[in-house]
Every structure is written in C-alpha cells, then in structure tokens.
Amino acid sequence: MPPITPLLDTVSSPADTRGLSIPELRQLADELRAETIDAVSQTGGHLGAGLGVVELTVALHHVYETPSDILIWDVGHQAYPHKILTGRRDRIRTLRQGDGLSGFTKRSESEYDPFGAAHAATSISAALGFAAARDQKGQDNKVVAVIGDGSMSAGMAYEAMNNACETTRQLTVILNDNDMSIAPPVGGMSAYMARLVSGGGYRSIRNLGKAVSKAFPKPIQEAARKAEEYARGMVTGGTFFEELGFYYVGPIDGHDMDALVHVLQNARNITDKPVLVHVVTQKGKGYAPAENAADKHHAVVKFDVVTGQQAKPAQTHAPSYTKVFAQELIKQAERDPKIVAITAAMPSGTGLDLFGERFPERTFDVGIAEQHAVTFAAGLAADGMKPFAAIYSTFLQRGYDQVVHDVAIQRLPVRFAMDRAGLVGADGATHAGSFDIGFMGALPGMVLMGPADEAELAHAVATAVAIDDRPSAFRYPRGEGTGAVIPALAEPLEIGKGRIVREGTAVAILSFGTRLAESLKAADMLAARGLSATVADARFAKPLDVDLVLRLAREHEALITVEEGATGGFGSFVLQALAEHGALDRGLKVRTLVLPDIFQDHDTPAAMYAQAGLDAEGIVRGALSALGVDNASAKGRRA
DSSP states (O other): OOOOOTTGGGOSSGGGGTTOOHHHHHHHHHHHHHHHHHHHHHHOEEOHHHHHTHHHHHHHHHHSOTTTSEEEESSSTTOHHHHIIIIIGGGGGGTTSTTSOOSSBOTTTOTTOOSOBOSTTOHHHHHHHHHHHHHHHTOOOOEEEEEETTGGGSHHHHHHHHHHHHHOSOOEEEEEESSSOOSSOOOHHHHHHHHHHHSHHHHHHHHHHHHHHTTSOHHHHHHHHHHHHHHHHHHHOOHHHHHTTOEEEEEEETTOHHHHHHHHHHHHTOOSSOEEEEEEOOTTTTOHHHHHSTTTTSEEOSBOTTTOOBOOOOOOSSOBHHHHHHHHHHHHHHHOTTEEEEESSOHHHHTHHHHHHHOGGGEEEOOSOHHHHHHHHHHHHHTTOEEEEEEEHHHHGGGHHHIIIIIITTTOOOEEEEESBBOOGGGGGGGOBOSHHHHHHTSTTOEEEOOSSHHHHHHHHHHHHHOOSSOEEEEOOSSBOOOOOOOSSOOOOOTTOOEEEEOOSSEEEEEESTTHHHHHHHHHHHHHTTOOEEEEEOOEEESOOHHHHHHHHHHOSEEEEEESSOTTSHHHHHHHHHHHTTTTTTOOEEEEEOOOSSOOOOOOHHHHHHHHTOSHHHHHHHHHHHHTOOHHHHTTSOO
C-alpha cells in the first residue's frame, strides 16, 4: 500500500510550501519521509542520508525562493526528498533505473539541481562560484550549500571556506552533522541561542559594539572582538569556523522544524559575511530499521517497508572481486609484516574492513581525502613499508597529481588497488571507472595490470607485493567474479607478459581486463560464422607484452583490442607499439574497442556494456568490420 500523503499531494513545487504553517510543515515532512521510504523500497538506493534531512529539506525550500535562490547539495546521497519536492515525485520510482532519475543531483534533470554532484566536498566551492557570479551581475538572490560532516574531512571544503570571506558577503553553508559529533548535545537552550545570535537584534547590538569599540585603541578593539567571539563560541561552539571568516550559528536540532525555519530565516537575512549554520541530524531518522542498522541503511537494495528486510541477491557461487582482493591481501599480509592498507572513507566498499578486522594496526582510513591517501602511502613506501592504497577508480582521479608528483616521479612502490573499474551500473557516469587505464598507463615506470577474473586478481595482488622498485596498479570491476578457481596462495606473474587463451587463425582478440569472458563468447560466435579467432589475455597494459602483440599482428589478418575504459588507454598503447615496430605497414586491420566518447547514463552494467559495444555481440561486430565481411558472407569465409 502506498503511503497516505494528503498534504504532500498538494505540493507540486517548493513554492507550494511557502504559505504553510510550522505544524503543516511538520506534517509535510512526515509525509515526505514516508514517500521517500516507499520509493526507495521499490528501487533501492541511498536511504539513510535522505531520511536524516527530510525536515531540513522542507525548511530550506520553505524559507528560500528556490530555484532563483541557489541550493546545492553535497554528494547528493541525501537528495531524494529534494527531488520529490521539486516536481519529480511522479518519476521517483525510476531512481537509478535505465532512463530514470539519477541517484544524485543532475543539472540536466531539473532547474532545482543547479549543480551536479556525486563526489564529496564540492558544494561550498560551487556555491561560492554562484555567489561570485551573482555579485558580478549585481543580483541579490541567495546561495546555500549543504555539506555533511563526512565531506568535511576533505580538504577542498576548507579551501573553499578559506576563500569565501574574501569573495562574497552572502553565502550560507549548512553543515549537516549526523555522525562526527562536532558539537555538544543539542537541546532547547542551544536552539534558543542559535536563534538569538542569528537574529537581527543581536547582530545590530554586535555591530553597534563594533562601532563603539573603534573609538578605542586597536589592542582594545581586538580584545573586544575576541571576547565577543569566544563568549559566543563557549555557548554555541564554532570558533574554528569564525576563524575562517564565517558567522557561526548552531548547533540546532535538524529535526526541530520550528527552530530550523526561524534560524534559516535569520541566516537568509545575513548579508555582511558568509554564515555557517550547524545542524545536527540523525541518519535514518523516522524509520526504525534504518535507525537500528549499523550503517543506518546508507545504501540499500529493494526492501520490505514494514520489516526493513532487504531483498536477498540471487544465489551465486562466485565471490565479489572486492572480497577476493581483500582475502588475498590478508593472505599476503600474514606472510609479510610490511604490508599495510589505506582507504579513503570506503573500508567496506573496498573490502578493507575485512583486512582491518585481521590487521587493525596496519589499516588506515584517512577519510574523504584521496590526495592525502596517496601521499600518505608514498611516505609509507619511502620508509620501507608495502602500502596498498585501495581507492575506487573514480575517486583516484581526485588524487592524480599526487600519483604523478609524490609517487611516480620518485618511483615509490605504492600499490594502487583500483576498485569499481569500468562501468558501475546504477551510480552512472560520476562513479564509472572509465579513465584509469589512460591516466595510470601514461606514467613512466608504472606497472598496470588488468586481471581477467578473480583468480587473475589474486595473482595481481601477489605481483604487486613482489614489485618493490616502482609503483604498480591493478583494476577490477564491481560485482561478482566468474567462478574461477582461486589458488590457496597466489604467485606473482611475470611482469609484462600476457597469455594466449585460445588459438585461431583469422582474427586475434586481445583483451585487457574482465571482458575476456565476453571475448571468448565472441570467438564462439565467430566460429559459428566460419571465422577462427585467437583470444589473448594481455594481463598488463604497462609494460605491454610487445612480443605477444607483434605475434598476433603477424599471424592474423585483423587484431581487435578490448578494454573497459575510455579511448586513450590500452588500445592506444597497442597501436603505438604496432606503429613503432612497423606492424601496421603490412596492411594489418585493427579495431580498438573502448567505451564510447560520452558519459553514459546509469542502467544495468550489462545494458551499458551492450550500448558501449563491449559485449560479445559488439566484439563480433568489431571483428567483422575489421575483416570487411558481414553476417551474410561470413559463413562462406574460410577459417
């Protein structure tokens, strides 16, 4: 049964909330929470964060004149209630589905999403840009950034705040504190004080005091300023933010609609300096299964609303690539005390929670700080340790300068485990690991591996352990393996050497990564058309197995490269080698199959790879194109 939402049913846009009373806003929040729970129960997605900001979402859209007032959500995990209120309720049950709503804010989706976000700590910088543009144009609309305490572990947030007071006088940052407990417990007195210090009366007295103090010598002026600041800080906290140039208000109860509305109204009227409103919320608020869950139902699959029981995935006998990585790293670490592991706020996502259970003193979670994670790993490597930096491919992009400057140039043996390589399905373009082959393979001295299955991944981990004179990296996808038999303890691979998996004569398919299974299917399909195909597993993009590449070029009419990455990666490396050795001069036909030159929208991974032409049928089309034959004539062609 869908939830009963009589008040929410009357809200087609945020403008419809602005005439509501505080009791009506509370009712709207309750109905919005019920609608969010029901929708996510049918689609899966990020639940706990959104439930924690329901009241804040309602209050923000009630107080601010969105979309003319700019409201920017950091990351976007918490934006589902926002989407429901901003004209997308009729599509909310298409969340993260093919052709449906994005799981994050997205500019092309709605005018109420002025800035797209799925990586943390971008909101304040973006909001400051909007504020500066507004000021340049002489306009007076308001700009608000909402950022979570977790995102405040990223340096970019502080870079933006440090720049804010020099850039604009009107910017509101909402610090949504649902975990870090930055401030003392929230209660009626702190709410009262927040309303008091954000109100016009207090600020008028404060400004009068400033004017009077100017009549005194500068040391007394400075002493008075500090006395007022620290007196306010003793009651409300926030001295650190004041030092960054913000007017600090809070902490306030993020589920107290009356306090929220009044404080936000006051904050909206502060136009002489940026203001930070510290709001304390409870992740998963209002839904008992989420409140009681260890992760507060941060990310869920479809679930039963009444019980909170999540749907069980289809039974499989193959472990996930992430788990295989973690288990092999544990095996290696049991033999080698120098192995340590680093994650940037993703211990469970990267499997390092398992490593941490076994080796808590050798596991480091540095927070949402990929730049720091990379250089921290470099420091460990420089002093003789064997660091594994397990970072999603899409997030490693944020630490690329450090990979170049702090690791590669110094040839430090940092090992990069790049999870979520390739396409990731429902999270879409923002989380796709599309570019790491190109950006890591471009670096002199880097060893770059692309395991074809979970057994090969285990060997890649062992290989990385053994490489102690230069950096190395290996990439692997989200999801389950193929069911390959994993060795009890993997042995290192020979650096820069691939392998022939199937011998043929007409066309060679050279795969880098987990498209090998699809390449073998393609070979079967080509055989049914009378075309014999060799299938090879490159294993390494760098150093490239040039001997293998030249052999395939010499012995076949056509060569197809296959990779789960953007143009400029493995296929480009192969073409470079072929050109350098004159292998293209004899009329070799080459096709490099890569991800399309677009940012692909979210869908199932299978559908996305089919769209990209990287499934078996797409590989067959590439081979037939290279050979200059079509399906009709292929049957008669000699193998």
